[in-house]
Amino acid sequence: MKIIKKPIPSYPGYYADVLGNIYSVRSGKEIVISQRIHKDYLHVTVRDTNSPVKIHKEPVHKLVLQAFRGYRPDNYVCRHLNGNCLDNRLVNLKWGTQKENMLDSIKHGTAAFLRHGENANGSKLKLKQVFQIRWLYKFGYKQKELATWFDISQKHVSDIVRGKTWKKTICVET
Structure with missing residues (x-):
């Protein structure tokens, strides 16, 4: 051809x-x-x-x-x-x-x-990390600690745990 x-x-x-x-x-x-x-x-x-x-x-x-x-x-x-x-x-x-x-x-x-979540332009986190942040916060870790560990701002952690961002992700209760 x-x-x-x-x-x-x-x-x-x-x-x-x-x-x-x-x-x-x-x-x-x-x-x-x-x-x-x-x-x-x-x-x-x-x-x-x-x-x-x-x-x-x-x-x-x-x-x-x-x-x-x-x-x-x-x-x-x-x-x-x-x-x-x-x-x-x-x-x-x-x-x-x-x-x-x-x-x-x-x-x-x-x-x-x-595009939402980890597919959004400029997203720093993966879905697994969002679940980890929510789980760790639920078990008493401070937002400031989590922000340092995941290299994001404390405000970002706050928005994640309050459901202001990553709204379409559902954290399953264990």
């Missing part, structure tokens, strides 16, 4: 394929560029000899869409149609509005406001 590749307009000497791979032919040989996760998305490092900043870290989804669908229209973003931001196959990518992208994230359950 022949994999379709197209040049990336903004980076001469680089190609993208329909499976989400990025290639360099700058050395004369075709080389698949390794991809790294940065802020939840796969990125590659590319060189641009026409720019004062010669090395750029670019998201793979942007380069794939640019190669096959053209430059990003104004006020558009890249949509991952199946909700998997690591799936950069062309069939999963589409330029769209921010509103369409937000509706996608709600449909897929990946919207930040839908």
